[in-house]
Amino acid sequence: MTRGSGLPKLPGLVAAVLVAGLCLGTLLPLLRVGQGGLATADWAAFRFTVLQALLSAGLSVGLAVPVARALARRVFPGRRLLVTLLGAPFLLPVIVAVMGLLALFGRGGLLNDALGALGLPRVSIYGLHGVVIAHLFLNLPLATRLILQGWLDIPAERFRLAATLNAPIGPLLEQPMLRSVLPGAFAAIFALCLTSFSVALILGGGPRATTVELAIYQAIRFEADFSGAAQLALLQYAICGLAAGLALWLSPRALGGAGLGRAVERWDAKGLMARIADMAWIGLACLFLVLPLGLAVLNGLGGLADLPDGVAGAALRSILVALGATAMTLILALALAFQGGTLAQLAGALPLAASSLVLGTGLLLVVRPFVALSSVALPVTALVDALVALPFALRALSPALAEVEARHGRLADALGLTGLSRLRIVVLPLLRPVLGFAAGLGSALSMGNLGVIALFGGEGQETLPLLMALLMGAYRMDAAAGVGLLILALALLLFWAFDRGGRLHAAP
Numbered sequence: 407m408t409r410g411s412g413l414p415k416l417p418g419l420v421a422a423v424l425v426a427g428l429c430l431g432t433l434l435p436l437l438r439v440g441q442g443g444l445a446t447a448d449w450a451a452f453r454f455t456v457l458q459a460l461l462s463a464g465l466s467v468g469l470a471v472p473v474a475r476a477l478a479r480r481v482f483p484g485r486r487l488l489v490t491l492l493g494a495p496f497l498l499p500v501i502v503a504v505m506g507l508l509a510l511f512g513r514g515g516l517l518n519d520a521l522g523a524l525g526l527p528r529v530s531i532y533g534l535h536g537v538v539i540a541h542l543f544l545n546l547p548l549a550t551r552l553i554l555q556g557w558l559d560i561p562a563e564r565f566r567l568a569a570t571l572n573a574p575i576g577p578l579l580e581q582p583m584l585r586s587v588l589p590g591a592f593a594a595i596f597a598l599c600l601t602s603f604s605v606a607l608i609l610g611g612g613p614r615a616t617t618v619e620l621a622i623y624q625a626i627r628f629e630a631d632f633s634g635a636a637q638l639a640l641l642q643y644a645i646c647g648l649a650a651g652l653a654l655w656l657s658p659r660a661l662g663g664a665g666l667g668r669a670v671e672r673w674d675a676k677g678l679m680a681r682i683a684d685m686a687w688i689g690l691a692c693l694f695l696v697l698p699l700g701l702a703v704l705n706g707l708g709g710l711a712d713l714p715d716g717v718a719g720a721a722l723r724s725i726l727v728a729l730g731a732t733a734m735t736l737i738l739a740l741a742l743a744f745q746g747g748t749l750a751q752l753a754g755a756l757p758l759a760a761s762s763l764v765l766g767t768g769l770l771l772v773v774r775p776f777v778a779l780s781s782v783a784l785p786v787t788a789l790v791d792a793l794v795a796l797p798f799a800l801r802a803l804s805p806a807l808a809e810v811e812a813r814h815g816r817l818a819d820a821l822g823l824t825g826l827s828r829l830r831i832v833v834l835p836l837l838r839p840v841l842g843f844a845a846g847l848g849s850a851l852s853m854g855n856l857g858v859i860a861l862f863g864g865e866g867q868e869t870l871p872l873l874m875a876l877l878m879g880a881y882r883m884d885a886a887a888g889v890g891l892l893i894l895a896l897a898l899l900l901f902w903a904f905d906r907g908g909r910l911h912a913a914p
Contacts, residue, residue, distance in 0.1 A: 418745020421738045422753035428793060429756040432768025433643065436636045444637055447613065451621040452641060458534060458617070459599035459649075462541035467592045469542070470549035471584065473691045476684035477550070478557035488692070489554070492547040497847070498699070499854020499897055500544065500604040501871050502890040505878075506702030507531065507540055508608075509887075516701065536609035537602065537617075543698060545595045546691065552594070556587035590656040597649035600642075601761040604856045604871075608878060618642045619763045626861055632771060639767040647759035654755065706891025709884040714877065716868065717889060721896065724869040727788045727859075728852040728900060734792035735848040736841060739799035743807045754800040757793040765790045766858035783862035787869070790858045795848035802847075806840040807833070842908015846901035853897040870896070 444452075477489065510516050511531040518528040531539065560579055606617040616624075618638055625635040742750040757765075769786050770779065810833055818832050834841070856871035863872050870893045877886035 415745055417741035418743075418750055421741035422745060422749050425738060425742075425753045425756055425793065425796065428789070429760050429765070432760065432765055432772075433640070434768075435771035436639050436643070436764075436768050444641065445634070447616075448618075448621060448634070448638055448641070450613070451616045451618045451638070452645075454534070454615060455600060455602075455617045455619075455642075455645065458537045458541070458602070459596050461534075461538050462545065462599040463592050463596040465538065465542050466545040466549045466595050467553070467588055469691075470546055470553050470591075471588075472683075472687045473546075474550045474553035474557060475580075476687045477554050479680075480684050480688070488688075489551070492551050494547070496548060497850045497897060497901055498544070499871065499890075499893050500540075501608070501856050501874055502702055502854065502894045503544055503698065504540055504605060504608050505705070505874075505887060505890045506698030506700075507536075507543060508883075509701035509705050510698045511536070511539065516697075532609055533612075533615045537605050537615065540605045540609055541595075541599045541602065543695065545598060547695060548598075549591050549595055550691070552591040553584070553587055556583045559583070590653065593649065593653040593656045597646065597653045597758065600646055600649055601763070603761075603763055603860075604875075607856075607860075607875065618645065619761060622763055622767055623860060626767070626770070632774075635767055636771065639764045642764050643760055646761055646764070650755065650758035653758075702887070702890060702894070705884075705887040706894070709886070709888030710891065711888075712882070712885040713888045713892075714873070714882075714885055716873065717870075717892065719866075720868045720870045720873045720889075721892060723784060723867070724853055724871070724893075725896065725900075727784055727791065727869060728849040730785075730788035731791035731795065731852040732845050732848040732904070734789065735795045735799050736845055738792065738796055739803050739844060740841075742796075742800055743803040746804070750800070750804075754797050757796050760793075762790045762794050762855065762857035763861070765793060766861050769858075770861055779862050780864035780867050783859060783864065783867045784869075786862055787855075787858045788852070791852035791855055792848070794855070795851050798847055798851075799844040802840050802844045803837065806837055810836045838908045840908070842905045845908070846904035849900040849904060850897040853900060854893055 477485070508515060508531065511529070512518070513528065513530070515531075521528055530536075557580075560583055565575065565579065601619060602617055603619040603623065606615070606620040607623070610616055610620060618641055622635050622638045622642065625631040625638060739754075742754050766786065769790070773779070773782055773786070814832055814836070818828050854871060856875055859867070859869050859872050860875070863869070868876065870889055874886050874889040874893065877883075877889060
């Protein structure tokens with residue numbers, strides 16, 4: 407990808423070194439402190455982490471195939487809105503999603519109330535199956551979007567040719583597409599499910615359902631075993647690194663053969679049974695995704711009257727952390743996008759190999775001898791949240807910047823626009839919509855993230871996700887539901903404000 411000669415390169419080099427230093431530099435204290443071997447319980451946590459990720463990714467991708475196929479074959483009122491809403495769970499704070507699942511599947515949830523009324527035995531959501539259900543709720547929409555895009559990328563002319571030849575569409579068109587798309591979708595979701603701290607913390611259900619991240623948290627918070635936590639962090643780093651590399655290697659590849667942009671007519675989907683099956687898959691997927699979220703909102707409305715006294719301070723701290731993380735994410739992503747090339751891509755992908763809890767553990771070991779952990783809790787949380795959001799922001803900014811340079815780079819060169827002048831006059835006005843989207847995404851992810859703050863945060867340092875987790879641990883579920891609704895509202899508000907602000911009066 408060719409960059410205009412007037413774009414600044416030095417900030418990108420500095421950003422790449424900084425990101426590499428933060429991501430790889432945290433390995434040094436982990437290697438220094440993490441001496442000895444892993445205990446039996448640590449290997450059990452490793453096996454559970456990999457098992458739940460495999461099951462979660464397999465079920466998410468497997469169930470997403472018929473849902474995506476139904477969406478690809480059907481046109482109905484609200485379809486475009488539904489496809490757009492499939493991206494909403496990515497912005498949904500994980501701890502709020504878990505609260506919604508508890509309202510549906512928990513001991514006093516809707517499902518168990520119905521089973522009790524029918525005289526049937528109640529079910530428990532805690533344990534392996536609960537973790538898998540939570541990951542299915544969070545990742546089924548992502549898998550559906552990835553697979554649906556594969557169907558939409560098949561040119562309409564190929565369907566017309568198959569119909570003309572009376573050839574079966576499945577073996578001829580759909581199966582080759584699925585062989586191209588499914589491995590990358592599975593690997594991406596598998597990597598996401600490895601970092602499941604909030605889900606495992608609430609739904610794990612005991613020593614047999616402990617992930618590596620949860621074991622790190624327990625080693626630091628309850629046992630002050632920094633050597634054991636370092637060993638576990640190294641193990642988690644290795645798992646996530648391998649999974650991230652696998653996801654990048656198996657990313658979906660273009661099938662080739664672009665069409666003319668005509669609407670696809672699916673003659674294979676005109677039968678009554680095909681219509682019933684497709685609408686059933688779409689309806690069940692919508693019910694599974696909407697019902698827990700709706701219950702979380704309803705319970706949150708009822709819990710607003712029980713909000714604890716410290717909620718205002720926690721909300722302010724969460725907003726400040728989210729804004730700080732967003733600012734750092736945009737600065738790093740812009741600098742790396744200007745740099746371009748393999749170095750920027752590698753630096754932008756590094757945070758995928760280190761979960762937020764592992765980064766926090768490494769930083770904790772660095773600062774612990776010098777300062778009180780509570781005094782750096784919020785800045786470290788903002789820094790780690792910025793790194794977590796960086797790969798997504800960079801992926802949004804890089805193609806947009808390439809398009810700006812392709813369309814306006816030569817004219818800017820001819821006018822002698824370089825450096826800050828080029829950035830101010832040409833680049834930033836045209837990147838405003840993408841910058842607004844990236845800022846909204848980063849702020850929403852930070853607002854609902856429970857990870858590093860659980861390691862560092864002490865009394866008076868709680869963010870909203872940590873406050874909600876503490877309330878749930880104290881069985882104050884009504885108050886926790888109210889805090890969850892506040893987290894959800896603030897996350898969506900920040901995303902909307904940044905995204906809308908970026909598009910308002912943006913340069914065409």
